[in-house]
Amino acid sequence: MLRTPARRTPRKTPAKKRQPTPPMTRGNMQVRVVTLAFLVALVFVVLGGRLWYLQILTGETLSLSARATHTKEVKIPAQRGVIYDRDGEVLASNVPGMNVTVIPDMISREKLRELARILEADVESVMERYDAAMDPQTGNRYGAMLVKENADKDDVTYIMERTEEFPGVAVNDDWVRRYPHGSLAAHVLGYTGAITPEELEREPFKGLPNDSVVGKSGVELVYEKALQGEPGVKRYNVDALGRVVTVRNADGTRADGRPEVAPELLPPDSKEDPVPGKNLVLTLDLELQRVAERELEAAIARARQEGHSGEGGAVVAMDPRNGEILALASRPAFDPQLFVGGISGPEEAETFEYLNSELANSPFTNRAIAGAYPGASTFKVFTGLAGFFFGVIDANTTVTDNGGCWRPAGASGCWLSWRQTYGTGSTHGTQNYAQAIMDSNDKFFYQVADWIWQRTDDPNALPNFYKRFGFGSLTGIDLPGETPGRVPTKEWFESYQKEVYGYLERPWGIGDWVNLAIGQGDLLVSPIQMAQAYAAVYNNGTLVTPHVGKAIRDQDGELVRKIDPKPEGRIEFDPEARRELLEGLSMVTGPDGTAAPAFEDSELRILGKSGTGERGNKDPVNWFAGWAAGHEDRPLVVVVMVEGGGHSEVTAAPAVRRILEAYYGVKTGPTAVEQAAGSYAGSAPSD
Known part of the structure; x- marks a missing residue:
């Protein structure tokens, strides 16, 4: 028989007594007070530092910013x-x-x-x-x-x-x-x-x-x-929404009941005028500028009527005493009003697109200062002066052209005159410097270059002489985009060959000088350079600085600054050389000169030189540079260049004549050349 164990009655654990909180001691109180004080001090340090940063370090910036916000x-x-x-x-x-x-x-x-x-x-x-x-x-x-x-x-x-x-x-x-x-x-x-x-x-x-x-x-x-x-500036005090600062209702409307107006319609709070x-x-003569542009267009038209491209051209008319430009033209051209307000609308966009196309032929290029072309026969003037300078010719020195090949001493090749190459096949005969200028006798100037070459050991002697007249460097005209052109030297020639071929194909030699002598070869000149050089011939050796600015004046017309740049240099002329040159330039426009048809009826006695420069497969460039004798009180050197012309006596020469006639108030009818071409521009006198 199983017996159930007796249950034990669990003991009651006596409850713990709650310990009383120890009283706050003086030490504890001090710790708490110090901690609180430290925290308060820390807060004030941070606030003080921030205020110092805002008011001292960035106060001025923030003040300006705040004012901008409300101004x-x-x-x-x-x-x-x-x-x-x-x-x-x-x-x-x-x-x-x-x-x-x-x-x-x-x-x-x-x-x-x-x-x-x-x-x-x-x-x-x-x-x-x-x-x-x-x-x-x-x-x-x-x-x-x-x-x-x-x-x-x-x-x-x-x-x-x-x-x-x-x-x-x-x-x-x-x-x-x-x-x-x-x-x-x-x-x-x-x-x-x-x-x-x-x-x-x-x-x-x-x-x-x-x-x-x-x-x-x-x-x-x-x-x-x-x-x-x-x-200037007008300043208005406005609120954050850009409204006039005034007392406003809760809904933002003006408390005075007046209608809201834009601040700009009210007097400004401050103003700077x-x-x-x-x-x-400018030095430009507006009426002469009109004549120059009209005559340039007529010259280009004559070139086209002759069957040539007539791509463009330039005119420079300059006072040889001080470099003042009275007319400067370039064709093709553009209307500067096109750019006012930017190119907008389909019509303007179409015009701008055309002007930038190949068909327009670079109308924004100022050919008078940025165009670079062979100087052609207009350049022969300076080769003759070099002959006098180096002592290889004088007024009585002659060269005979018998129609055969000419070649430098000890060299091979065959150089002909333009008469044999492009003309009637006749010869120049025996001529001195003045006659060679009149008849543009290539062989005379070939020979001058050869004689100088034989006399000197300097392979750059002739190029350096040309540079004395400003060729190969900037004239300093106060217009952007000017080209220095190019007068080739031995160093340039060798560098160019290595750049193109990778090696020296042939040495610099007399053949290069001979080409330079008649303004061909690798020579490039601009119309403004030609005008500067011919001005030096006119004024007996001063290389003036061309310029289009004449004066800066304030709104009351008072002179602020006169624009009168100093000459670039001085060239000493052999008196005999200059006398013979002027005689030759006079004969160019005379009965037997190359430019006779363009000047035969003019009341002015014009001195000048024509030129027709080869440009490879392109149509030639035409030049004429000259001035009217007997007007020393108002001299004017005029250079006309036609790009893609035929013969200079048909294109450039008549334009020079008409510009000079207009300047001096001479009225005449069309020349035989202009009648044949049907492009007489009918220049009116400018004064």
Whole structure:
């Protein structure tokens, strides 16, 4: 039988007594007080440091920022300086217009592209400026950026009705450029346009705002600092929403019950007046410029009527005493008004596309200073002077052309005269220097080069003599894009061969000098260089610096600066050499001269030299350089170059005659040459 064990009654554990909290001791109290004091002190140190940073270190910056937040600035445009001709005729001025700007930071790229399209601005150019402005390193995302200059009124109205769609946009009354004579003197004046990011990085544009309109070419660029005015500013105190600061109701309306108006419609709180640009007076004679361009076009037309390409040309008419340019023309040309406001609309875009095509033949190139061509027979003048300088010829030295091949001493080859190559096949006979100039006798100048070569050990003696007249270097004219041309030397020739062939194909020799002697070979000269050199012949050795700027004046007409560059140098002439040269130049236009048909009826006695330069497979380049005798009180050296012409006495020479006749007030009918070509331009006297 199983027995159930007896249950045990569990013992009750006595409950623990709650220990009383020990009383706060003096030491504990001190620890707590010190800790609290430390924390409070730490808070005050942080606050004090922050206040010191805000008020001392960045106080000025934050103050300016705060003021900018509550100050609205509106630009007051400054007029660009006016450009005048020498007699006060306006060549470039300003008219009121509207420019649209935008703050890049306030508008998205997509919205800006849409805005540019609406305004018919150059979208790619606008986006390029936007990207540059948004560059975190070099950009100015908070400054106004030009979107469209001279915007259309209807387009502006459309934009201003949708300001919420295009944040940051502003329309400013401004001045826009006006060229009242169209393409006349376009290559001298140049044109203006919106500043580019690249231009902002270099002189003379550094420091200008993003919405500036600046000179891009011609004197607009060269005299940018003088022409560019300083805009003023009107400042308005506004609230954070751009409204007039005044007492307002809870709903934002004015407490005085007046209607809300734009701050710009009220007097500004402060104002800085704009400073207009200075005016530029040019050396150009507007009427003579018209004649020069008209005669150049007629010369090109005659070249085409002869069956030649007549690609273009240039005219330089210069005072040989001081280098002042009275007319400078280049063809083909362009109308600088095309660029005012940027290329916009299908018609302007089509015109711009054509001007940049091969068919247009580089109308933006100023052929008067940037064109480089063989100097041709116009260059023979300087070879003859070299003969006198090196003592190998004098006034009585003659060379006989019997119609056969001419070759340098000890050399092979066959050099013929132009009479045998292109003319009737007749010979020049026996001629001295003056007669050789009159008849453009190649063989005379071949021989001069050969005689100099035999007398010197310097392979660059003849090229260096040409350089004394400014060939092969910049003339220093105050227009951008000038070419130095080229006078080949032994060093240049060897370097060129190695660059082209990788080795020295042949040595520099007498054959190169012979080609140089008649303005051919590797020689390249510009019309402005030819004018400078012929001016030195006229003025007996002063190498003047050509220039188109005459004076800078302020808005009251007061002279700020006279533009009168010093001559580049001085050339000493053998009196006998110059006397013989002037005789030869006089005979060129006489009854037996090469240019006789172009001058036979003129009342003026014109001295000059023609030239027809070979250009490989292209049509030749025509030259004529000369002046009218007996006008020492008002001298004028004129150079005409026709690119792709036939014979210079048909193209360039009549143009020189007409320009000189117009300048001196001589009226005559068309020459036989012009009658045959049917291209008499009918130049009117300029004064």
